[in-house]
Amino acid sequence: MPTRPNRSLETFANPSPDRDYEIAFDCPEFTCLCPLTGQPDFARLRIVYVPDRLCVELKSLKLYLWSYRDEGAFHEAVTNRVRDDLVAATRPRRLELTADWFVRGGIATRVTVRYEKPRRGGGGSR
Secondary structure: OOOOOOOOOOEEEOOOOOOOOOEEEEEEEEEEEOOOOOOEEEEEEEEEEEOOOEEEOHHHHHHHHHOOOOOEOOHHHHHHHHHHHHHHHHOOOEEEEEEEEEEEOOEEEEEEEEEEOOEOOEOOOO
């Protein structure tokens, strides 16, 4: 059976949970649809995170990103939703997602969202 898009993000145990280290993903073929015109929008997503107890599994990330292909979404909304879903699945120490949206109407758009795990006694997400 062929692989199909899926909104489920699978995780696995961080092999070095006592250490801060970065995991970076470069996803140059992200697509969704413009909610106004129905035409495809293309972006390069760059995800950098410091895992805590869990890491995201790559095939599930690929299928998750693929699931947006036929969905209409504004650049800002879809970038924030991907960030929220990654944070919910992995609960990282830190995460930054930059979406470089390709030129549409002579304008390229970059949306950057961040997350930082609250520290004991304060802090929060941005």
